[in-house]
Amino acid sequence: xxxxxxxxxxxxxxxxxxxxxxxxxxxxxxxxxxxxxxxxxxxxxxxxxxxxxxxxxxxxxxxxxxxxxxxxxxxxxxxxxxxxxxxxxxxxxxxxxxxxxxxxxxxxxxxxxxxxxxxxxxxxxxxxxxxxxxxxxxxxxxxxxxxxxxxxxxxxxxxxxxxxxxxxx
Amino acid sequence: xxxxxxxxxxxxxxxxxxxxxxxxxxxxxxxxxxxxxxxxxxxxxxxxxxxxxxxxxxxxxxxxxxxxxxxxxxxxxxxxxxxxxxxxxxxxxxxxxxxxxxxxxxxxxxxxxxxxxxxxxxxxxxxxxxxxxxxxxxxxxxxxxxxxxxxxxxxxxxxxxxxxxxxxxxxxxxxxxxxxxxxxxxxxxxxxxxxxxxxxxxxxxxxxxxxxxxxxxxxxxxxxxxxxxxxxxxxxxxxxxxxxxxxxxxxxxxxxxxxxxxxxxxxxxxxxxxxxxxxxxxxxxxxxxxxxxxxxxxxxxxxxxxxxxxxxxxxxxxxxxxxxxxxxxxxxxxxxxxxxxxxxxxxxxxxxxxxxxxxxxxxxxxxxxxxxxxxxxxxxxxxxxxxxxxxxxxxxxxxxxxxxxxxxxxxxxxxxxxxxxxxxxxxxxxxxxxxxxxxxxxxxxxxxxxxxxxxxxxxxxxxxxxxxxxxxxxxxxxxxxxxxxxxxxxxxxxxxxxxxxxxxxxxxxxxxxxx
Ligand SMILES: Cc1cc2nc3c(=O)[nH]c(=O)nc-3n(C[C@H](O)[C@H](O)[C@H](O)COP(=O)(O)O)c2cc1C
Ligand code: SF4
Ligand code: FES
Numbered sequence: 087x088x089x090x091x092x093x094x095x096x097x098x099x100x101x102x103x104x105x106x107x108x109x110x111x112x113x114x115x116x117x118x119x120x121x122x123x124x125x126x127x128x129x130x131x132x133x134x135x136x137x138x139x140x141x142x143x144x145x146x147x148x149x150x151x152x153x154x155x156x157x158x159x160x161x162x163x164x165x166x167x168x169x170x171x172x173x174x175x176x177x178x179x180x181x182x183x184x185x186x187x188x189x190x191x192x193x194x195x196x197x198x199x200x201x202x203x204x205x206x207x208x209x210x211x212x213x214x215x216x217x218x219x220x221x222x223x224x225x226x227x228x229x230x231x232x233x234x235x236x237x238x239x240x241x242x243x244x245x246x247x248x249x250x251x252x253x254x255x
Numbered sequence: 256x257x258x259x260x261x262x263x264x265x266x267x268x269x270x271x272x273x274x275x276x277x278x279x280x281x282x283x284x285x286x287x288x289x290x291x292x293x294x295x296x297x298x299x300x301x302x303x304x305x306x307x308x309x310x311x312x313x314x315x316x317x318x319x320x321x322x323x324x325x326x327x328x329x330x331x332x333x334x335x336x337x338x339x340x341x342x343x344x345x346x347x348x349x350x351x352x353x354x355x356x357x358x359x360x361x362x363x364x365x366x367x368x369x370x371x372x373x374x375x376x377x378x379x380x381x382x383x384x385x386x387x388x389x390x391x392x393x394x395x396x397x398x399x400x401x402x403x404x405x406x407x408x409x410x411x412x413x414x415x416x417x418x419x420x421x422x423x424x425x426x427x428x429x430x431x432x433x434x435x436x437x438x439x440x441x442x443x444x445x446x447x448x449x450x451x452x453x454x455x456x457x458x459x460x461x462x463x464x465x466x467x468x469x470x471x472x473x474x475x476x477x478x479x480x481x482x483x484x485x486x487x488x489x490x491x492x493x494x495x496x497x498x499x500x501x502x503x504x505x506x507x508x509x510x511x512x513x514x515x516x517x518x519x520x521x522x523x524x525x526x527x528x529x530x531x532x533x534x535x536x537x538x539x540x541x542x543x544x545x546x547x548x549x550x551x552x553x554x555x556x557x558x559x560x561x562x563x564x565x566x567x568x569x570x571x572x573x574x575x576x577x578x579x580x581x582x583x584x585x586x587x588x589x590x591x592x593x594x595x596x597x598x599x600x601x602x603x604x605x606x607x608x609x610x611x612x613x614x615x616x617x618x619x620x621x622x623x624x625x626x627x628x629x630x631x632x633x634x635x636x637x638x639x640x641x642x643x644x645x646x647x648x649x650x651x652x653x654x655x656x657x658x659x660x661x662x663x664x665x666x667x668x669x670x671x672x673x674x675x676x677x678x679x680x681x682x683x684x685x686x687x688x689x690x691x692x693x694x695x696x697x698x699x700x701x702x703x704x705x706x707x708x709x710x711x712x713x714x715x716x717x718x719x720x721x722x723x724x725x726x727x728x729x730x731x732x733x734x735x736x737x738x739x740x741x742x743x744x745x746x747x748x749x750x751x752x753x754x755x756x757x758x759x760x761x762x763x764x765x766x767x768x769x770x
Contacts, residue, residue, distance in 0.1 A: 119516065119519060158519035159519070159521060176440030176441070177441060181671055182626060215439070215479065217442070219443055231265050233270045
C-alpha cells in the first residue's frame with residue numbers, strides 16, 4: 087500500500103470479521119479507540135451488534151462502549167453513502183466563502199449536514215478544519231482532500247465521484 | 256538524469272500535486288528524458304502549490320503554481336535546465352518570502368524525502384539525540400529550560416520545567432505523549448511537519464523520553480489528518496529498522512517504543528487530559544487538575560505531554576545549544592514561532608520567525624494582502640478561542656505577553672485573515688456554536704452557556720431588546736469565563752468579547768431591521 091492509493095473497500099457487517107478485528111487490537115493498551123477505528127474502517131459505521139461484541143471481547147460494559155461511540159463525531163451508527171463528502175466549517179474556510187459552500191452543498195445535494203441520501207449514493211458531513219486553511223474552502227470527497235473549492239468545482243467533484251462509484255479511498 | 260521535486264503534502268495534493276507529478280512522468284517518458292521525481296513535503300508557500308522544483312547546478316529552481324496542463328509547456332521552455340517560463344519563480348532559497356524567515360524547525364520540510372533516514376541525517380537530523388545520549392536526563396532538562404522554549408500547543412508552559420517535573424516523579428513507568436491533535440482552524444504546522452519531516456518528531460519524542468525517563472511514547476494525531484498518520488507510521492517503522500527506536504536506541508542501552516494513536520473528531524481531545532482519557536479508551540472528558548499529568552497522567556503514570564512543535568524545537572535546542580535558541584526572540588518569548596497565515600490571504604503558508612514582529616508587519620511582509628483583493632477587516636489569532644483583532648490593533652507585537660495584555664492570545668500561531676465582507680456578528684455566533692458542538696459536557700456554563708450564547712446573539716442580530724440582550728451576553732461570557740474547568744468554555748468568550756469591543760457595528764449598532 088502506498089500513500090497515494092489507500093483502498094478501503096467497505097465490507098458488509100459481519101460478526102466473524104468484526105470479532106477478528108477486535109482481537110487484532112485487544113492486547114494494545116487502551117484498545118477501545120483502535121478497535122472502533124478498525125471496525126469503522128472495515129464496515130463504514132459501528133453496527134449496533136458491534137457494541138455488544140466489543141463490550142464482551144474487551145470485558146467492559148456496553149454502556150462504556152456506547153458512551154464512547156456516541157461521544158466522537160467520527161463514529162457513524164448507520165452505513166455511509168457510497169461517496170462520503172465532508173465540508174469544512176472552520177473559520178479559515180469561512181474567510182474565503184466556506185459558509186456559501188456549505189449552503190451550496192446542502193442545496194445542490196438536497197441533504198442536511200450529517201445525513202445520507204435515501205438511495206445511499208452520497209453522505210454529507212460537516213468537519214471543523216482539515217488543516218488546509220490557506221487553500222480553502224476545503225472539502226474531502228471519498229477521503230481525498232480538495233482545496234479552493236468553488237461551488238462549480240464541488241458539483242464536478244461530486245458527480246465524478248458518484249459516476250466512478252465512490253470508494254476511491 | 257534530472258531530479259525533480261514535487262510535494263506530497265496534503266495541501267499540495269488538494270490542488271493537484273499528484274496529477275502534476277503524473278503529468279511530468281508521462282511527458283518525460285514521451286520525450287525520452289530521464290527524470291527522477293522525488294516527493295517532498297511542502298515549502299509551505301501554499302499559494303505557489305503545486306510548486307515544482309528542479310535541481311540545477313545553481314541550486315533548486317522553482318515553478319509554480321503548476322497545473323497538469325502547464326507541464327507540456329514547461330518541457331518546451333526547458334524547465335529541466337531551469338529555463339525561463341511565466342511560472343518560473345527563480346532559485347527557491349533566494350525567494351524573499353523564504354529568505355526573510357528563520358527556518359530552524361522547518362529546516363528540512365519541503366527539501367528532503369520525508370521517509371529517507373539518510374536525507375534526515377545528511378541535513379542535520381539526529382544530532383540533537385546523539386548529543387543528548389552523552390548527557391544526564393537532568394542536564395537535558397536544564398538545557399531545554401535554559402533555552403527559554405515554551406510549549407507551542409497554546410498554554411506556553413516552559414518545556415524544560417515540565418520535563419523536570421516528570422523526571423523527578425518517582426515511578427518506574429513513565430510516558431511521553433505528543434499532542435498532534437491540532438484542532439484550531441487556521442493551523443497546519445504540526446501537520447506539515449509530520450508529513451514533511453516525520454523523523455524530526457520521532458527524534459523529539461526520543462529526546463523527551465530520555466529526559467524524563469520514559470520508555471514508551473504515543474503520538475495522538477487527529478483523524479482529519481490521514482496523510483500525517485500514514486507518513487508518521489511509515490517513518491516509525493523505518494526508525495525501528497535502522498535502530499533509532501526499539502530496545503537499543505542508536506545501539507546504546509536505552510529503550511524507546513513509539514505508537515501512533517488516531518483521534519476521532521473531537522476538538523476537546525486536544526486538551527491534554529481529555530487526550531489521555533481518549534488514549535485510555537474513554538470519552539474525551541477533561542480531568543480536574545491537580546493531579547498534573549506530569550505526576551499522574553497516562554494510565555496513572557507520570558507523563559510529559561507536548562505539542563509537536565515543542566518537541567521538534569527541543570531537537571534544535573539540543574543540536575545547536577540553548578544559547579543559540581535563546582538569542583532569537585524577545586522578552587519571555589524565545590526562539591522561533593511557526594506562524595500560519597490562513598483564510599483570506601494572498602500568500603498563505605508558514606512563516607517561521609523569531610517572536611516580535613507586529614501583526615501588521617506579518618500581514619504586509621508575508622500575507623501581502625487578501626486573496627480577494629479587498630481590504631483586511633479582521634484577523635483572528637490563536638484559533639477558535641482566540642480574539643478577533645481590528646486594524647487598530649495591528650501594531651501589536653506577536654509575543655505571548657503582549658497578546659495576553661491586549662486580551663488576546665497567540666495560541667498555536669494561527670493567523671486567520673478576513674476581508675471587509677465578513678459578518679462579525681456571525682463570527683461571534685460561530686464561536687458560541689463551536690463551543691456548543693465541541694464542549695465535553697462536564698461544566699454547565701460551557702455546555703449550556705454556549706447554547707444560550709447562540710440564542711442571545713440571534714436575538715441581538717434580529718434587533719430584539721438589544722441593550723438587555725447585550726448585557727445578557729456579557730453576563731454569559733463572565734459566567735463561562737469563571738465557571739469553566741478548561742479553556743474551551745473559559746476562552747470561548749474571548750472571540751465573542753473581542754467582537755463586542757472592537758467591532759461595535761456588528762452587535763451594538765446593527766441595523767434595527769426586524770425589530
Ligand atoms: C480546548 C483545548 C484544545 C487544545 N488543543 C490543543 C491542540 O490541538 N494541540 C496542542 O498541542 N495543544 C492543545 N491544547 C493545549 C494542551 O492542553 C496542552 O497545553 C499542550 O498539549 C501542552 O503541550 P506544550 O506544553 O508543548 O504546548 C488545547 C487546550 C484546550 C483547553
Ligand atoms: S469548559 Fe467545557 S470542555 Fe472544558 S471541561 Fe468544562 S465542559 Fe468540558
Ligand atoms: S478551516 Fe477549513 S481547512 Fe482549516
